[in-house]
Amino acid sequence: MLSVSRLTKRFGGFTAVNEVSFELARGEILGLIGPNGSGKSTTFNLIAGALAPSAGSIRLQGREIVGEPANRIAHHGVARTFQIPRPFRRLSVVENVALAAYYGQQERPSRENAFAQAREALALVNLPAEDSARVDGLGAAGLKKLELARALATRPQLLLADESLGGLDETEMHQAADMLAAIRAQRGITIIWVEHIMGALMRIVDRCLVLDHGEVIAQGPPQEVAHDPKVIEVYLGSDAEDVQATVAARTG
Amino acid sequence: MNKARWIGLALLAAAPLAGMGDYPLHLIILCLLWAFVYTGWAVMGRLGMVSLGHGAFLGVGAYVVVMGWNHFHISPWLGLPLALAATAALAFLIGYPCFRFKIVGHYFALVTLALSEVVRLIIIALRDYTGGSLGVTPKTALAKASWSLSAMQFSSKLVWFYVILMVWLAGLWIWTRVDRSMSRLALEAISQEEDAAASIGMSVTRLKLGVTMVSALMTCVGGVLYAQYQLYVNPESVSGIGISLQMVFGAIAGGMFVRLGPTVGAVFTLLLAEGLRLTIGHDIHGLDATIYGLMLVLFIIFMPKGILGAAIEAYEKRRRAPRVAPA
Numbered sequence: 001m002l003s004v005s006r007l008t009k010r011f012g013g014f015t016a017v018n019e020v021s022f023e024l025a026r027g028e029i030l031g032l033i034g035p036n037g038s039g040k041s042t043t044f045n046l047i048a049g050a051l052a053p054s055a056g057s058i059r060l061q062g063r064e065i066v067g068e069p070a071n072r073i074a075h076h077g078v079a080r081t082f083q084i085p086r087p088f089r090r091l092s093v094v095e096n097v098a099l100a101a102y103y104g105q106q107e108r109p110s111r112e113n114a115f116a117q118a119r120e121a122l123a124l125v126n127l128p129a130e131d132s133a134r135v136d137g138l139g140a141a142g143l144k145k146l147e148l149a150r151a152l153a154t155r156p157q158l159l160l161a162d163e164s165l166g167g168l169d170e171t172e173m174h175q176a177a178d179m180l181a182a183i184r185a186q187r188g189i190t191i192i193w194v195e196h197i198m199g200a201l202m203r204i205v206d207r208c209l210v211l212d213h214g215e216v217i218a219q220g221p222p223q224e225v226a227h228d229p230k231v232i233e234v235y236l237g238s239d240a241e242d243v244q245a246t247v248a249a250r251t252g
Numbered sequence: 253m254n255k256a257r258w259i260g261l262a263l264l265a266a267a268p269l270a271g272m273g274d275y276p277l278h279l280i281i282l283c284l285l286w287a288f289v290y291t292g293w294a295v296m297g298r299l300g301m302v303s304l305g306h307g308a309f310l311g312v313g314a315y316v317v318v319m320g321w322n323h324f325h326i327s328p329w330l331g332l333p334l335a336l337a338a339t340a341a342l343a344f345l346i347g348y349p350c351f352r353f354k355i356v357g358h359y360f361a362l363v364t365l366a367l368s369e370v371v372r373l374i375i376i377a378l379r380d381y382t383g384g385s386l387g388v389t390p391k392t393a394l395a396k397a398s399w400s401l402s403a404m405q406f407s408s409k410l411v412w413f414y415v416i417l418m419v420w421l422a423g424l425w426i427w428t429r430v431d432r433s434m435s436r437l438a439l440e441a442i443s444q445e446e447d448a449a450a451s452i453g454m455s456v457t458r459l460k461l462g463v464t465m466v467s468a469l470m471t472c473v474g475g476v477l478y479a480q481y482q483l484y485v486n487p488e489s490v491s492g493i494g495i496s497l498q499m500v501f502g503a504i505a506g507g508m509f510v511r512l513g514p515t516v517g518a519v520f521t522l523l524l525a526e527g528l529r530l531t532i533g534h535d536i537h538g539l540d541a542t543i544y545g546l547m548l549v550l551f552i553i554f555m556p557k558g559i560l561g562a563a564i565e566a567y568e569k570r571r572r573a574p575r576v577a578p579a
């Protein structure tokens with residue numbers, strides 16, 4: 001599905017992403033984790049075409065997508081959410097999502113269908129779909145959901161979800177995690193999920209990729225990664241035992 | 253509301269038949285013509301693309317048609333599509349790189365400002381053909397007749413009134429079509445969060461070019477009509493900074509987010525210009541441009557929705573208020 005090879009991004013003399021390589025199979029959920037500033041969002045920006053890589057290759061279903069603009073990559077079936085939500089504030093909630101349904105799919109639906117699909121996507125994430133719903137009325141959690149609904153409305157094959165849960169409470173968080181798993185199950189979407197809340201992430205991902213200073217320091221199934229001394233040292237720290245318990249509860 | 257609209261239109265259409273003088277009729281015609289041009293500007297201006305270069309399109313419209321007629325005997329009816337083609341090419345030339353390389357806001361305004369000045373300077377530089385700053389008159393076809401269809405010249409103001417009334421209505425129709433289109437939503441999204449818009453598949457460049465074309469072509473038509481109606485153009489009146497600023501002023505002062513806003517702006521601008529002419533006269537060169545500039549700043553700060561936009565807002569607030577009170 002996705003094959004990233006020696007992907008590198010330099011900002012001036014600073015290397016934010018350094019020779020990152022990984023493969024992703026269709027229908028997989030990959031957890032992309034690592035400390036703050038380790039290059040996770042930058043990796044997303046590179047895959048989604050928001051930034052051009054300094055070197056490396058990104059193949060989506062065998063096709064090289066490096067160099068293509070973000071809007072074309074969206075048409076190839078890649079959708080992403082932004083870590084800091086970027087809603088269209090002066091448009092209504094439905095309009096925000098309808099634009100994604102209208103412009104984001106390979107075959108453009110009619111205006112009416114775009115709005116109908118937008119309402120479906122909003123229902124999926126539990127957001128109000130009335131015409132009168134405004135972006136200003138949404139809290140932090142609502143904005144995260146809107147990001148997700150907007151991305152889903154493009155009917156992607158690959159979803160890049162960047163910290164969708166920060167700001168949600170415990171139950172909402174688990175609901176959202178279950179929702180990603182359900183979306184994967186229903187639509188067969190492949191997902192890369194960036195998340196600092198390990199309790200939620202480790203419960204549903206198939207595999208983890210751990211970045212530190214832009215480099216891959218570990219990758220593998222959650223139980224392996226949670227016990228990896230390097231990962232514990234740079235990232236999990238004192239939470240390691242909780243994370244290991246989460247993983248154990250899941251496999252057990 | 254709808255009824256009031258038709259009655260208003262009927263009154264406007266019948267007004268000249270009541271036998272008003274030539275001068276008031278002339279003012280109404282100019283008002284409608286500028287209303288059409290400002291409406292064209294607002295089509296893109298309201299979507300965050302503030303162009304200070306629309307004088308370029310006005311100038312191309314006016315001069316291509318007049319030059320074609322004077323030097324090559326091309327009927328303005330043929331000159332019109334030529335002018336439109338030239339305008340489209342120019343709009344593409346300036347728009348494509350700007351939109352492709354994300355030149356927005358102040359930078360976009362500056363680039364377009366340069367464009368309108370370049371067109372003005374070119375018109376002046378080609379003075380052997382264009383008459384330079386003195387301006388030019390289309391060769392008259394009215395020596396023996398009071399009108400010539402093929403030359404698009406009519407001495408009757410009444411004819412011009414109805415022609416320009418239709419064009420103004422067409423302009424409002426285009427404005428409405430754009431307003432209700434998915435492209436309008438998309439461009440609002442782009443003007444707020446360009447990266448997010450691209451991430452959901454919008455081709456920012458193509459969408460922006462689309463409305464820019466509509467806006468530029470409308471302005472070009474305005475330039476053609478202006479030249480044919482006035483039967484005289486000069487570089488100052490149809491290109492350069494002055495007229496470009498006036499378009500921005502008219503659209504913003506009237507209210508660029510509502511359909512009749514630019515029209516209100518045209519009335520306001522005309523009253524202002526007449527007022528200035530009567531009180532100060534033509535003596536102090538550049539004073540009117542200074543006053544426009546100053547007032548534009550005031551409008552942007554204190555009344556960003558313009559006269560009509562603010563009026564509608566106040567009206568709706570009053571209408572809603574009683575419903576809230578008892579609760």
Ligand SMILES: Nc1ncnc2c1ncn2[C@@H]1O[C@H](COP(=O)(O)OP(=O)(O)OP(=O)(O)O)[C@@H](O)[C@H]1O
Pocket residue numbers: 011016034035036037038039040041042043083
């Ligand atoms: N446009 C940019 N210009 C310069 N430096 C940048 C740019 N974008 C990101 N960086 C730097 O690259 C590094 C990686 O940033 P990135 O946002 O990818 O981290 P992250 O893993 O997403 O972190 P977090 O967990 O805090 O979201 C950081 O040091 C950041 O300051």
Ligand SMILES: [Mg+2]
Pocket residue numbers: 040041042083162
């Ligand atoms: Mg990040």
